[in-house]
Amino acid sequence: xxxxxxxxxxxxAAGRVNLIGEHIDYCGGKVMPAAxxxxxxxxVRPNGTDRINLSWTDIPIRITLEIGRLDRYxxxxxxxxxxxxxxxxxxxxHTVSGCDLLYDCSIPFGSGLSSSAxxxxxxxxxxxxxxxxxxxxxxxxxVAQRAEHEYAGVxxxxxxxxxxxxxxxxxxxxxxxxxxxCEYVPILLGxxxxxxxxxxKPHNLVESKYNERRAETERALALLRTRADISCLxxxxxxAFERVSRGLSWRGAxxxxxxxxxxxxxxxxxxxxxxxxxxxxALGELLNASxxxxxxxxxxxxxxxxxxxxxxxxxxxxxxSRMTGAGFGGCTVSIVHKDGLEDFKxxxxxxxxxxxxxxxxxxxxxxxxxxxxxxx
Ligand code: GLA
Numbered sequence: 337x338x339x340x341x342x343x344x345x346x347x348x349a350a351g352r353v354n355l356i357g358e359h360i361d362y363c364g365g366k367v368m369p370a371a372x373x374x375x376x377x378x379x380v381r382p383n384g385t386d387r388i389n390l391s392w393t394d395i396p397i398r399i400t401l402e403i404g405r406l407d408r409y410x411x412x413x414x415x416x417x418x419x420x421x422x423x424x425x426x427x428x429x430h431t432v433s434g435c436d437l438l439y440d441c442s443i444p445f446g447s448g449l450s451s452s453a454x455x456x457x458x459x460x461x462x463x464x465x466x467x468x469x470x471x472x473x474x475x476x477x478x479v480a481q482r483a484e485h486e487y488a489g490v491x492x493x494x495x496x497x498x499x500x501x502x503x504x505x506x507x508x509x510x511x512x513x514x515x516x517x518c519e520y521v522p523i524l525l526g527x528x529x530x531x532x533x534x535x536x537k538p539h540n541l542v543e544s545k546y547n548e549r550r551a552e553t554e555r556a557l558a559l560l561r562t563r564a565d566i567s568c569l570x571x572x573x574x575x576a577f578e579r580v581s582r583g584l585s586w587r588g589a590x591x592x593x594x595x596x597x598x599x600x601x602x603x604x605x606x607x608x609x610x611x612x613x614x615x616x617x618a619l620g621e622l623l624n625a626s627x628x629x630x631x632x633x634x635x636x637x638x639x640x641x642x643x644x645x646x647x648x649x650x651x652x653x654x655x656x657s658r659m660t661g662a663g664f665g666g667c668t669v670s671i672v673h674k675d676g677l678e679d680f681k682x683x684x685x686x687x688x689x690x691x692x693x694x695x696x697x698x699x700x701x702x703x704x705x706x707x708x709x710x711x712x
Contacts, residue, residue: 338440340712341712342381343380343436343438344380345379345381345465345466346712347380347461347462348376348378348454349453349500349707350374350500350707351372351375351453352372353369353372353701354661354669356658357600357601358659360600361495362513363553363557363601365597365601367493370503371499371503371706372503372704373702375442375454375704376439376451380438382433382466383434385434387403388403388418388435388437390414392441399412403432407423410487417456418455419487420456420488421457421459421480424486424487425464432467448660453480453499456480456500457477457480457500461476464476471707473501478494481493481497484497503703505703507520507523508520510604523703525616526614529672532699532701533668533684533697534667536696542664542665542666549593549634553569556591560572573602574602596630603625603626606622623656623658623669624656624658634663637659639692641666645657645659645670647691648684651683652676653673654671654672657669657671
């Protein structure tokens with residue numbers, strides 16, 4: 337039990353599910369994530385020292401960070417994300433003062449629902465609140481992304497941190513990752529609901545594969561720029577891509593990676609229209625097409641995510657299902673008719689278990705705000 341009275345503030349940031357627009361944020365594309373009720377909460381109080389004391393509600397350890405030496409905790413399990421976030425916030429010119437931070441995270445680690453982004457964003461927001469600063473969620477997201485790049489060594493895009501900080505209840509975030517222009521689109525699915533399921537693949541080591549994909553898209557961009565005046569892959573329409581890409585001397589899988597990006601950008605455009613027009617079936621088909629492209633062209637799914645998405649797609653109550661997040665393991669997101677929800681979970685679990693040998697998990701979650709600050 338947390339004795340909230342012992343703390344000054346409770347600051348939380350959201351996990352996220354990405355509805356569509358996968359592996360395109362770092363290519364300047366538009367993405368469509370939503371912030372979740374699964375979140376990381378930081379309880380914060382000043383301690384008058386030059387240290388940050390970290391503790392967790394579900395891990396029996398305590399770690400102390402020296403504020404003057406925040407760059408020393410890269411390899412310290414659990415402390416690395418809080419330390420990296422505090423360091424980047426400090427480097428961005430903000431005050432980081434002695435405090436006790438208690439972490440309470442309801443986002444399963446390794447689920448692909450951005451527990452790390454939520455930890456980064458909530459840590460920074462807690463430090464800012466403690467210093468009496470007015471919160472700027474976009475700045476917090478950008479600094480959190482820097483912590484991921486420079487401290488954790490993952491060359492991620494901005495989607496997760498942005499969704500975690502700037503999410504809005506019952507809305508998808510249509511975020512242009514090139515300009516950071518953002519439009520909130522109400523999630524109006526009528527008789528349908530979003531279902532987030534974890535394939536529970538153990539040892540989901542995504543970092544190296546993720547950085548490899550990013551390098552492939554950068555090489556593809558450099559090659560395409562010899563023919564087209566573009567600043568990022570998202571600048572190409574599918575037609576332009578087909579015209580420009582022919583006859584180039586592609587390396588490895590670079591062409592198919594670029595093809596995924598270009599067509600996925602187009603699917604986001606269509607998905608936003610479908611969402612605004614309340615066309616759930618069209619939206620579902622786009623989710624299915626996105627999964628197929630991530631499986632066949634971008635190659636970031638794997639047997640477990642494929643089995644889970646396929647089992648979902650085959651169920652009569654489901655109009656569409658796809659992997660969400662970086663891939664290789666983690667979660668799928670599906671659009672399911674409310675009347676068939678219980679049967680959907682039962683049947684998908686059964687089919688998945690038969691194929692993979694263990695069960696998936698389904699999460700009860702809703703779409704909520706990004707950063708939330710409560711004075712205690
Ligand atoms: C991870 C990254 C994001 C994004 C997704 C794939 O979640 O952190 O920036 O690239 O993968 O869409």
